[in-house]
Ligand code: PHE
């Protein structure tokens with residue numbers, strides 16, 4: 001198996017030799033046989049060039065140039081090619097496709113009773129023949145024709161020009177999008193829906209119609225999404241000075257979707273999980289997810305649509321930037337209306353969540369076979385590059401530019417970016433150039449030449465910190481030394497030498513009593529003062545030292561505050577130093593970080609003890625810290641939840657060499673149980689204090705209370721505390737919202753004996769059988785609490801399970817393989833074989849989702865035996881398949897290389 005010859009390189013980019021000014025599409029919609037007539041107005045940019053069009057899984061019926069049938073063309077390997085004799089002409093292509101048979105969910109497909117499209121990245125070629133690349137931008141006029149009774153709503157991008165009834169019970173609608181766009185932003189929807197709408201006014205006073213289309217009967221669950229949309233519009237005006245450019249903005253819900261949502265111009269299409277919510281069926285996390293994804297897709301209207309990508313290697317240009325924007329939106333929304341202290345805490349909680357997500361999923365990616373720079377140099381299948389690296393690390397790279405420039409400078413850079421590139425398809429370099437122009441002006445000519453290495457190099461750099469304290473001189477010297485190993489494809493490039501990164505490194509110092517030490521930066525270079533008596537060190541070389549004067553005692557270092565760069569810090573803390581930071585660091589992010597570092601060291605030590613079959617005991621310092629933070633009256637509930645929680649298992653696994661998943665899982669359990677046992681009464685009283693039966697509100701204060709309450713329940717149930725179990729059962733039964741119901745059932749299913757949970761488990765099923773989003777939660781609960789593969793196989797036989805629905809597959813299969821360490825990694829290797837079977841089955845249905853699922857084994861080489869060999873066998877069994885998709889082939893091939 002080797003398809004590496006299919007590799008596409010960034011350096012091979014060539015502009016398309018034709019302009020396609022206008023695209024007129026006509027759709028005659030039938031589920032099994034849809035006819036698409038595509039008339040393009042083409043202008044040649046080069047003399048004598050060949051016109052190359054993509055087409056996949058569609059049937060070519062006819063081609064005309066200026067109305068005359070074209071006969072001399074070549075059509076093979078999904079490429080249609082010919083040499084036009086004219087320099088300006090109308091090219092008309094008729095083709096057909098079968099949307100109801102399209103299980104890939106790319107191109108035109110049927111979900112429920114409705115038609116949907118998904119074109120990013122390369123789905124438009126499954127609809128019609130076209131140069132399917134983002135740098136070909138055109139004006140679109142779309143006519144949709146379909147049965148009126150079955151499909152009363154016919155939607156596409158832009159403005160509705162006309163609609164009329166036709167013969168035979170059919171009707172049609174014509175849409176015009178006045179903005180030039182690449183074909184990946186095209187969208188069409190046809191079906192019957194509930195509609196929730198609202199007129200709103202933009203800052204300049206223009207009236208805009210905001211609409212949400214969702215499946216019949218779900219219209220009462222779209223209020224939060226519509227409000228989130230309005231808040232997004234207002235926020236982008238206020239913080240980024242960007243106004244909605246359309247008269248109408250639509251969101252449509254589908255239950256079958258490969259990803260979260262899609263930013264098609266004026267017609268966003270959303271996975272139902274990111275739109276539908278009411279208190280009875282959606283958790284706090286769902287509410288927050290909706291707000292952030294609605295924001296994300298809306299923000300793409302400027303960062304992605306008005307300015308788009310030149311080629312798919314530039315994906316992070318729109319995704320990294322838009323994730324940064326949605327993170328800031330969520331943080332601003334959480335902090336809104338709160339007094340300064342509480343606002344800082346709310347922003348920090350959001351930052352903690354984002355950083356945890358990055359460490360749990362992006363750090364492993366950056367250390368594995370799929371490691372790539374945020375702007376990759378090559379790929380086989382672009383669908384595989386919608387990664388944590390492009391999105392989340394991409395957002396961190398934007399955030400560092402924000403840190404270096406400050407809010408005002410960053411906004412100036414954004415204005416400059418739009419001034420230069422509005423309406424264009426551009427590169428990541430173009431973005432950095434705009435930001436750099438502001439940076440140079442503000443920092444006497446300093447540039448971003450070292451900073452750009454974040455775009456060209458992969459891997460998580462480590463920063464080694466050394467403190468030299470001189471009692472006589474009263475100086476503290478801080479030396480930062482960076483290092484980054486070659487990862488992924490870099491390893492194959494013998495002549496490649498890794499260059500240093502530009503790392504903004506935010507630090508502070510505390511004295512032994514935990515008070516902040518003011519830092520004097522006089523005479524120091526590459527340094528800027530920050531809040532909470534901190535400083536930002538600008539590391540641009542392999543190693544640099546900063547000497548701070550007037551430091552009266554050996555300081556305790558507060559490092560990488562607010563996670564100012566996506567790096568790992570190495571510093572030899574004592575437990576006592578960490579304990580001081582855990583209780584006193586005035587930077588709330590760093591204070592949380594200290595709790596995590598302290599307990600992580602202990603969990604890793606205990607993991608080792610388990611391996612060596614030694615007896616286990618928890619360092620008493622941990623208990624002191626937890627005791628202090630459990631009762632610190634200055635901390636709000638949301639933040640307190642995070643500093644009392646245990647680190648993510650995924651983050652911890654990354655720190656094991658080799659990875660021993662079962663031992664780590666045991667160590668985590670041991671630590672959870674000791675903290676539960678020793679502080680048992682405080683957990684009970686904390687639970688009672690925060691357990692209020694208020695009307696449901698998804699605001700940060702109420703969310704915080706629910707999360708601390710549910711955390712307490714988790715600790716209590718980890719020791720099967722009888723009172724805790726009783727509290728959980730009552731909470732389940734009396735729950736008025738899904739967060740409470742889920743908190744209770746989840747703790748019960750994961751920790752209590754089966755006898756204690758069966759009735760509740762069945763009750764949940766029967767109560768919500770008809771709600772697919774809640775059934776996804778039920779499947780996920782079963783998947784993460786199952787004790788063996790057999791349970792999962794039985795669940796696959798449940799009539800509600802299907803491999804065709806990505807949400808259901810993610811709920812059962814992904815959850816089992818990614819979030820059930822005990823059962824997935826059991827020593828017999830049975831679950832690995834099961835995984836391989838399912839990758840193969842899924843690949844025949846939906847390659848995009850299968851390839852994502854295939855990544856479960858990315859880091860197999862770092863596992864201890866017997867896992868490693870068993871995982872390798874499972875991977876090889878997939879590699880031996882003959883009809884594997886390009887998507888899955890790339891993943892498996894890279895994993896085994
Ligand atoms: N562009 C979408 C987003 O980030 C994600 C997406 C990619 C959706 C590919 C579908 C297909 O908002």
Ligand code: ZN
Nearest residue numbers: 296300319322
């Ligand atoms: Zn996006």
